[in-house]
Amino acid sequence: MGGIPLLDYLVVGTLLFGIGLWGALTRTNAIRILMCIELMLNAVNLNLVALNQYLDPGSVEGQIFGLFIIAIAAAEAAIGIGIVLMVVRRRGEVDINKIRLMRG
Amino acid sequence: MSGTAVIFAVLAAVVLLGAWRVVTSEQIAHSALFLGLTFVGMAGLFILLKAPTFALLHVLVYVGAILTVVVFAIMLSDPEELRGAGDLPLGERLRRRFLSPYYGWLPVVVAGVLVAVVLAGLAAAQLPRVPLGEPVADDLRAIGGEMFTRYAIPFEVASAALLAALIGAIGLTRRETAEERGRAGRDGGAARTAPVARVPGAMAAQGAGDGAPQVGTPAGSSPAGDRVTAAAGSSGGAGAAGEVGR
Numbered sequence: 080m081g082g083i084p085l086l087d088y089l090v091v092g093t094l095l096f097g098i099g100l101w102g103a104l105t106r107t108n109a110i111r112i113l114m115c116i117e118l119m120l121n122a123v124n125l126n127l128v129a130l131n132q133y134l135d136p137g138s139v140e141g142q143i144f145g146l147f148i149i150a151i152a153a154a155e156a157a158i159g160i161g162i163v164l165m166v167v168r169r170r171g172e173v174d175i176n177k178i179r180l181m182r183g
Numbered sequence: 184m185s186g187t188a189v190i191f192a193v194l195a196a197v198v199l200l201g202a203w204r205v206v207t208s209e210q211i212a213h214s215a216l217f218l219g220l221t222f223v224g225m226a227g228l229f230i231l232l233k234a235p236t237f238a239l240l241h242v243l244v245y246v247g248a249i250l251t252v253v254v255f256a257i258m259l260s261d262p263e264e265l266r267g268a269g270d271l272p273l274g275e276r277l278r279r280r281f282l283s284p285y286y287g288w289l290p291v292v293v294a295g296v297l298v299a300v301v302l303a304g305l306a307a308a309q310l311p312r313v314p315l316g317e318p319v320a321d322d323l324r325a326i327g328g329e330m331f332t333r334y335a336i337p338f339e340v341a342s343a344a345l346l347a348a349l350i351g352a353i354g355l356t357r358r359e360t361a362e363e364r365g366r367a368g369r370d371g372g373a374a375r376t377a378p379v380a381r382v383p384g385a386m387a388a389q390g391a392g393d394g395a396p397q398v399g400t401p402a403g404s405s406p407a408g409d410r411v412t413a414a415a416g417s418s419g420g421a422g423a424a425g426e427v428g429r
Binding site: 089105118125131142145146149151156163173 | 185187188191195198199202203205206211214215218221222225228229231232233234236237240241244245248249252253255256257259260286287289290291293294295297298301302305306310311312313314315316317318319322325326329330334337341342344345347348349351352353355356
C-alpha cells in the first residue's frame with residue numbers, strides 16, 4: 080500500500096459514488112442507469128476493501144462483504160437487463176420517461 | 184512522489200474519468216466500453232490494496248459477466264432507441280443540461296451535497312495513514328476458509344438469490360412459443376402487443392377480420408368468415424387475428 084493514506088482511497092470511492100449517483104439521476108436510458116448503479120456498487124466495494132486492509136488487516140471480512148455485493152450486483156444486472164430487454168421487445172422503448180405502465 | 188503514489192494516481196484517474204465518460208458518452212456502446220475500463224482500473228486499485236484475490240474475482244464477475252450482459256442488452260435493443268440525448272437539437276440539449284430540474288441542476292445538487300458532506304466527514308475523521316498491520320498473506324485461503332465456515336449461511340443465501348435471479352432473467356427474456364401466443368390472443372390479454380401481429384398469416388387474417396364486418400358478410404356464408412365474425416364479436420379484432428392466425 081506503499082505510503083498512500085487511507086483517505087485517498089475513500090475520496091476516490093466517494094467521487095465514484097457521486098458520479099454514479101449523478102448519472103443514475105440524470106440519464107433516461109434504462110441500460111445506462113443500470114451501468115451507473117454498477118458504478119455505485121463498485122464505489123462501495125472500494126471502500127469496504129480499503130477499510131478492511133487499513134483498519135483490520137488481519138481479517139478478510141470486508142472482502143467477504145465485497146464478494147457478497149459482487150454476487151448481488153450480478154443478480155441485479157441479470158434481472159435488470161432482462162426487464163429492459165422485455166420492455167424493449169414489447170414496447171420498443173428504453174427511455175424510462177416513456178415507460179409509464181405503472182403510473183396511477 | 185513514490186512509484187506507488189504515481190500508480191495510484193494513474194489508476195484513480197482511469198477510474199474516475201472512465202466513470203465520467205460512462206455517464207456523458209453520447210453513444211451507449213462507448214459507455215459500456217468505458218465501464219469496462221473503470222472495472223479494470225478498480226481491479227488495479229484492489230491489487231494496490233494487496234487484495235489480489237478480490238481483484239481477480241472482481242474482473243471475473245464484472246468484466247467477464249456483467250459487462251458482457253450489458254453489451255448483449257445494447258446489441259439486442261433497437262439501435263434507433265440507443266442514441267439517447269445525442270440526437271436532440273443543441274438548444275434543447277443545453278436547456279436540458281442546465282435549466283431542467285430533473286435532468287440538469289437538481290441531480291447535480293443532490294450528488295454534490297452528498298459528496299461534500301462525505302468529504303467533510305472524511306476530512307474531520309482521524310484516519311490512519313498506514314495500515315494497522317500486515318494484510319493477510321494467503322488471502323485466497325483466508326477468504327475461502329471464512330466463506331465456508333463462518334459465512335456459510337449468507338453464502339448459501341447469496342447463491343440461492345443468484346440462482347433465482349438467473350432463472351427469473353431467463354423467464355423474463357424467453358420468447359413466447361406460438362402456442363402461448365395463440366392462447367394470449369384468445370384471452371385478449373396480450374393481444375395488443377406487437378408479437379401477435381407478426382405471426383405468419385395473422386396479417387391476412389387481420390385484414391379478413393377488418394373487412395368482414397364492413398362488407399356485411401352474411402352469417403353462415405363461409406365457415407371461416409363465421410369464425411372470424413364470431414371471434415371478433417367476443418374479443419375484438421386483434422383477438423380474432425390471433426385466433427385465426429394460429
